[in-house]
Amino acid sequence: MYEALFQPLKIGGMQLKNRIAMAPMATVADPDGGFSQVVSDYFTARARGGAGLIMSGALAVTDRYGAPASGWVGSPMHTARLTRLADRIHLYGAKFCLELTYGNGRCGCSDPSKPPFSASAVPTLQFPEVLCREMPKEDIRFLVRQAGKAAAQAKVAGVDGVVVHAYAGYLLDQFQSSQWNHRTDEYGGSLENRMRFTAETIAAIREACGPQFAVIVKFSVEHHAEGGRELPEGLEMCRMLENMGADAIMVDGGSFPTRWNRCIPTVYEEDGFSIDLARQVRETVSIPVIGQNKMNDPARAAEALEVGRCDLIALGHGLLADPDCVNKVRRGQADTIRPCIGCNECFLAICSGQNFRCTVNPYVSHEEDPHFQVPKAEESKKVLVIGGGPAGIAAAVLSAQAGHQVELWEKEKELGGNLNAAGAPSFKKDLRSYRDYLLRRLADSGVTLRLEHEATAELVKQGGFDQVVYAAGAGARKLDLPGADQPHVKTALEVLHRGEMLAGHVVVIGGGLVGCETALMAAETARSVTVLEYMPSLPLLRTEARNNQLALRQMMDDRKVEIHCGVETRSIGPDTITYRQDGTEHTIPADTVLLAVGFQSRQELARELAEAGIPLQVIGDAQAPRKILHAVREGLSAAVSLSR
Ligand SMILES: Cc1cc2nc3c(=O)[nH]c(=O)nc-3n(C[C@H](O)[C@H](O)[C@H](O)COP(=O)(O)OP(=O)(O)OC[C@H]3O[C@@H](n4cnc5c(N)ncnc54)[C@H](O)[C@@H]3O)c2cc1C
Numbered sequence: 001m002y003e004a005l006f007q008p009l010k011i012g013g014m015q016l017k018n019r020i021a022m023a024p025m026a027t028v029a030d031p032d033g034g035f036s037q038v039v040s041d042y043f044t045a046r047a048r049g050g051a052g053l054i055m056s057g058a059l060a061v062t063d064r065y066g067a068p069a070s071g072w073v074g075s076p077m078h079t080a081r082l083t084r085l086a087d088r089i090h091l092y093g094a095k096f097c098l099e100l101t102y103g104n105g106r107c108g109c110s111d112p113s114k115p116p117f118s119a120s121a122v123p124t125l126q127f128p129e130v131l132c133r134e135m136p137k138e139d140i141r142f143l144v145r146q147a148g149k150a151a152a153q154a155k156v157a158g159v160d161g162v163v164v165h166a167y168a169g170y171l172l173d174q175f176q177s178s179q180w181n182h183r184t185d186e187y188g189g190s191l192e193n194r195m196r197f198t199a200e201t202i203a204a205i206r207e208a209c210g211p212q213f214a215v216i217v218k219f220s221v222e223h224h225a226e227g228g229r230e231l232p233e234g235l236e237m238c239r240m241l242e243n244m245g246a247d248a249i250m251v252d253g254g255s256f257p258t259r260w261n262r263c264i265p266t267v268y269e270e271d272g273f274s275i276d277l278a279r280q281v282r283e284t285v286s287i288p289v290i291g292q293n294k295m296n297d298p299a300r301a302a303e304a305l306e307v308g309r310c311d312l313i314a315l316g317h318g319l320l321a322d323p324d325c326v327n328k329v330r331r332g333q334a335d336t337i338r339p340c341i342g343c344n345e346c347f348l349a350i351c352s353g354q355n356f357r358c359t360v361n362p363y364v365s366h367e368e369d370p371h372f373q374v375p376k377a378e379e380s381k382k383v384l385v386i387g388g389g390p391a392g393i394a395a396a397v398l399s400a401q402a403g404h405q406v407e408l409w410e411k412e413k414e415l416g417g418n419l420n421a422a423g424a425p426s427f428k429k430d431l432r433s434y435r436d437y438l439l440r441r442l443a444d445s446g447v448t449l450r451l452e453h454e455a456t457a458e459l460v461k462q463g464g465f466d467q468v469v470y471a472a473g474a475g476a477r478k479l480d481l482p483g484a485d486q487p488h489v490k491t492a493l494e495v496l497h498r499g500e501m502l503a504g505h506v507v508v509i510g511g512g513l514v515g516c517e518t519a520l521m522a523a524e525t526a527r528s529v530t531v532l533e534y535m536p537s538l539p540l541l542r543t544e545a546r547n548n549q550l551a552l553r554q555m556m557d558d559r560k561v562e563i564h565c566g567v568e569t570r571s572i573g574p575d576t577i578t579y580r581q582d583g584t585e586h587t588i589p590a591d592t593v594l595l596a597v598g599f600q601s602r603q604e605l606a607r608e609l610a611e612a613g614i615p616l617q618v619i620g621d622a623q624a625p626r627k628i629l630h631a632v633r634e635g636l637s638a639a640v641s642l643s644r
């Protein structure tokens, strides 16, 4: 099945065993800028898992402009570690390319007193009043030389090629784009001049490494932004890249400043949304074209190869979520692939200097960490798990695999807990896929399942369990407000669980993730939707990754959801709601009022059980309302401690 995925491919002189590559994803380096052992184990696991090509995340070609957190290549100190990693990747039959970057330019200003270089003195993204420094020609020449040196060092270490980071509005793309490049020298003006820095980079790598060394260019064919690159110019530039000697083009669309969710996709993007862009590039050039962006479904990926939309598929999130996904497809076990839910906790982690973490894959960055392996139980215990949400399911499955006798009690007719509400909106299909995956794992685990079976202290005591894992989750908070007891005032959670279609004027109180997504869902059927938020800005700005925020805000704009922040809700009438903002009272129509004001852990039964002396672990939202990441991780933690 899916034979197209398992055909060999040649990129320049680099022979790949199959058509699935790991997309570049920035990792956190050791203090000296080289690969850490954690990162090395992480890459090795993806090679072992069957990917034909491993591309590193962006590595700077020098530390002259500050030590990049994701590392750099060019110091002899790094060679031994690089060689060891290349050897491990080759051991599994995969090839290895390093992504080389000149940095983020105007998109990377963290200190307004130190403006970064860009093509021209354009405003920095983070501080629009601060202008970039136009990069002098000596620095351009220095960077080009460094790219050649870095590639040469990589080649000595056994690396098979490089990916030139020339996309998404980062520094090299700033030179390529008339939007940011206003230079009057030979690096600005005409398209040829704007592409000169890229051309010199490819030439320097070629000169240093010869014709067999693969040179891939990651390139934004479109920016999807006002004033940004449009398709005809993008395709022309692809022709130029081919003429410059690129061996393959990795096709992207979007840019960091505006449409970053099209570069690092989120739960809100459609599967395979940029594959048609790859097709257009493939019809323009004769070198291999790499397609990407939510291409996790093997059927979709195989079809894209079969009909010639691209020559190679790159997976980013898919390989973070499941390092073995390629081998699973090859073995006909695609239904066991752990799906990504598009939350970008992975990205939030590296942005704060941590190694990757992943909501659905608690083992990422712990690939060789014995503490994260659930040991076989020395003594098989009788275990009760209370609650069939993600925390309870993870704990039950892993404990059963370790050899315990596990029962799972769920009070509702169906499993999934708040994952069912989280996945209710049409645009959150990825969460539904994840729930289905958890249910398949549970079905295969040997856990005894009792649905519509509500745990009480009495029943638990009668069961004679050695250990209870309490994963009863959290319920929605109510609001103490005049009029809040009327039937048209409901919690967002109720409406999501019931999949209720709303009409008329809908007002959502609370602008966190749940409030915003419920508002978006309501906007599919309601006449108007308004979000009232107490904080001065939407709280999701503090909890969600930037690309998820961008996508959500775009959808809210498209669906005309009104947002009022810094608002104090005063009272709810039969068909109105009254709030105060900036000292003025407003009354607006409200046929339905939805409360999205947070969650409260269900802890009463846990307290009773603890008082009765029953050995107990409290995990997931029952401990404190948070995210699926915590639920899954604590499920693993419960299983680990049961078996030790
Ligand atoms: C609308 C919405 C959207 C969300 N979106 C996201 C998101 O995009 N990303 C993210 O990471 N998180 C999201 N979350 C949060 C996420 O759903 C929760 O963090 C996660 O479900 C917690 O898992 P849990 O297993 O601890 O609890 P729950 O999922 O709440 O599961 C608890 C289970 O225990 C059962 N139960 C309770 N009492 C008993 C009893 N006495 N006996 C038997 N069974 C009992 C309940 O019926 C329930 O099935 C969202 C939440 C909501 C409500």
Ligand SMILES: Cc1cc2nc3c(=O)[nH]c(=O)nc-3n(C[C@H](O)[C@H](O)[C@H](O)COP(=O)(O)O)c2cc1C
Pocket: 023, 024, 025, 026, 027, 057, 058, 099, 165, 218, 263, 264, 265, 292, 293, 294, 295, 314, 315, 316, 317, 318, 346, 347, 350
């Ligand atoms: C956490 C994370 C970090 C990323 N870092 C980089 C990077 O360093 N360089 C790069 O070119 N792309 C980077 N990307 C983008 C990916 O290479 C890829 O283009 C994108 O994730 C789309 O593919 P996917 O839907 O399979 O994840 C990153 C993506 C993620 C999720």
Ligand code: SF4
Pocket: 317, 318, 320, 321, 339, 340, 341, 342, 343, 344, 345, 346, 347, 357, 358, 359, 360, 361
């Ligand atoms: S953290 Fe979220 S977005 Fe990132 S790979 Fe894991 S599930 Fe996907």
